[in-house]
């Protein structure tokens with residue numbers, strides 16, 4: 275890729291938000307399909323429906339910019355990503371890269387994160403996750419020489435998940451009759467692992483608590499500690515990063531921008547500040563369009579929802595839609611995933627001045643992640659059970675061009691929604707003194723943690739803003755501030771109804787709840803949905819001969 279010139283950079287700075295305003299650009303129908311929500315799952319489904327089905331698609335996004343958790347936001351002199359810190363399998367030749375290249379026509383470029391993509395800091399001791407599966411294996415054996423066999427067994431179990439998950443997820447896109455006949459067989463391999471918790475699988479492999487703590491040190495990537503997370507989810511995420519990771523050149527907002535032309539090519543539109551309040555269902559129990567929050571209606575013969583399973587079934591569908599009561603009941607068995615705080619820090623120093631690199635830091639207060647969580651839930655003044663420190667400005671080689679002499683850092687921590695629920699009815703920035711005080715107390719703590727673990731930032735933080743679970747609820751519409759949709763528990767993967775087709779005709783689900791948490795997981799959700807709609811196996815078509823498994 276040629277280096278950007280000054281004009282390119284200025285253009286990039288001016289046009290950071292993606293999508294047209296709904297108010298200023300009313301929908302120019304007719305549309306073949308409406309996609310509710312412009313997360314990576316919704317955008318992927320929309321782009322594929324356009325490209326492989328020639329569909330004219332309207333994407334409606336309630337936020338002021340498109341991208342869902344891949345969007346970015348600004349404050350004077352700074353910008354931060356929200357839900358993209360590193361994405362695995364985007365190196366040339368990888369399956370995910372082939373998919374990104376296909377829906378962006380190769381216009382999205384990737385910058386590799388350092389070969390140590392994650393550093394686990396456990397009780398002050400550091401363990402590096404190095405890219406390359408075999409290098410990872412050897413590094414773990416250097417840290418735990420007495421556990422060589424256990425490490426091999428662990429990697430074998432992860433491989434078992436990766437070998438079986440493609441059939442499990444592909445089954446979701448099959449026509450109902452075929453799924454009924456072959457479904458059990460196709461699902462069995464993955465469920466063998468996914469119905470067990472991460473802790474159950476690891477405790478069978480080793481009794482070494484420190485090794486288990488290190489191997490599960492990225493548990494924040496899926497939001498559930500080992501005794502509650504599905505080993506299927508753990509293994510998918512661990513494997514996702516084994517060969518290292520990448521970050522979009524120009525920042526996370528480039529993802530949505532690069533996908534947009536594929537949607538617009540067939541006359542589609544992406545409209546922002548466009549909240550859907552209802553999915554319209556006719557007397558034959560078929561989705562026929564949507565009602566907007568302003569009361570106007572847009573009709574189309576296909577509706578795809580990327581707004582999450584709970585929002586779709588509990589808030590957007592009318593109660594009289596048939597066949598959904600069982601679904602809603604089943605959803606109640608799967609709690610929402612974790613909510614979070616994020617400290618968005620800005621510094622008037624370049625990354626080089628502060629000697630920052632792009633390695634993510636996972637700070638864990640002790641080897642029992644479940645106990646750490648329980649302790650914090652019972653008493654908020656206990657240590658954070660996990661801190662994730664990320665350096666977005668270092669990962670994007672163009673950041674320095676847009677914001678010379680500056681850098682940004684994010685510190686993510688677990689934060690139960692319940693602690694903030696009583697302010698749910700208040701407006702953003704006007705939640706009252708008590709809320710502000712609580713928020714400030716956590717902000718101060720997170721700043722102190724950042725200065726402790728990244729000492730070069732000490733006394734140099736120029737700007738530090740906090741988000742709480744209510745920010746996630748406000749901006750992404752997840753009612754409990756959840757960051758990964760439904761929680762990645764063993765029960766979730768056994769819930770058969772989490773698939774693109776819904777009991778309502780012409781209504782399809784997409785995104786992370788259909789597949790798994792993470793940009794790749796939500797994107798595969800988009801592929802499954804487009805495959806189910808078009809009756810084509812787009813997964814095979816898109817991934818070409820990369821030879822890697824999904825997600």
Ligand SMILES: Cc1cc2nc3c(=O)[nH]c(=O)nc-3n(C[C@H](O)[C@H](O)[C@H](O)COP(=O)(O)OP(=O)(O)OC[C@H]3O[C@@H](n4cnc5c(N)ncnc54)[C@H](O)[C@@H]3O)c2cc1C
Nearest residue numbers: 311313314315336342343357359360550785786792793796
């Ligand atoms: C703090 C954080 C860090 C993360 N880090 C990473 C990471 O490093 N790597 C990685 O791979 N993944 C990461 N993730 C996860 C990843 O970002 C998500 O799993 C993924 O982006 C979800 O995509 P989605 O399409 O399912 O939904 P979302 O991105 O949640 O999009 C759903 C969209 O629907 C919109 N919507 C909802 N209701 C309506 C309505 N009624 N009308 C119109 N629009 C509506 C929302 O506003 C939202 O834009 C992170 C997430 C968070 C929150």
